[in-house]
Amino acid sequence: MSAGLRIGQVAQAAGVNIQTLRYYERRGLLPEPQRSPGGHRLYESEAVTVLRVIKAAQRLGFTLEEVGNLLKAGRDRHGRPATGLQERASAKLAEVEAKIGDLITIRTVLAAAVQAGCDDLTVCAETPCCPIPFAGLAAEDRHGPSSC
Amino acid sequence: MSAGLRIGQVAQAAGVNIQTLRYYERRGLLPEPQRSPGGHRLYESEAVTVLRVIKAAQRLGFTLEEVGNLLKAGRDRHGRPATGLQERASAKLAEVEAKIGDLITIRTVLAAAVQAGCDDLTVCAETPCCPIPFAGLAAEDRHGPSSC
């Protein structure tokens, strides 16, 4: 007995849906497990760890494709070369920082709109003193308390 | 002549695709314009402003559905009551701040992983000192320089 974990057990242990496991298998994130004589999947307990790894990487902002590549790099590394996790994590860090910067700009604009008492977007669009930048949200940042 | 702008002119002036205008019309964000005898759309120049308003609101993090509601509230407000823009902008501000908080947590973890020299996710998952929280990314924050 217990020649492996059933898909439902793995899914529950990792806190994901059964369909998600099959989906990850199709995407190549999970290796194809053993099968019972009747065709049911039989997982080793490591599969739960792999699922947790995937979920952790996702939470860090990696896409499934990126996670797949990282896992594959880890598996294929019989020899010397590094997996590239360092570089990819650094790149992701830069992405995250850029996103934080964008959101901070957005927060500034939203706060200014609330402060200015903006109440109707179409009216604001014709009010020159409105802090909402209708022509783009890139560089400029002039904002002050207005009677929008 | 010039009994209105053609869809291509409006699209170009607002910097969006023609299909996008028709899509917004279907979604109820743009009012249905006049038509030429042959059925071609003829827009007033205000349509360009509305498009810019939509794009500005999108950049602030509002979904198309939310933008549609805000525009509708503005149009329907013949009488007194406010559009709710104030409340919705405040709520959106809170959302944006929460998202910034999440990203800052992620940034912290990523930076720790880079600093610790993590090189293989599956190895990390079995290394107790690894800073990547494989069990969730919510509250705890223990991280120190490790030889991952």
Place this chain on the structure above:
DNA sequence: GGTAAGCCTGTACCTGGGTACCGGTCGCAA
């Protein structure tokens, strides 16, 4: 051996914000 829960494959659907393609019509100028 019966039966219920669990699993199988394959396919379709979901969200959100568009984009692309198709065959057919309109508008306008030469």
Place this chain on the structure above:
DNA sequence: TTGCGACCGGTACCCAGGTACAGGCTTACC
């Protein structure tokens, strides 16, 4: 009047990351 570009409606497709359903098989337990 003919030619060509712009436009029409309708439908299908794209991205990511799953989720749901249908119809049939396996496994486990009594």
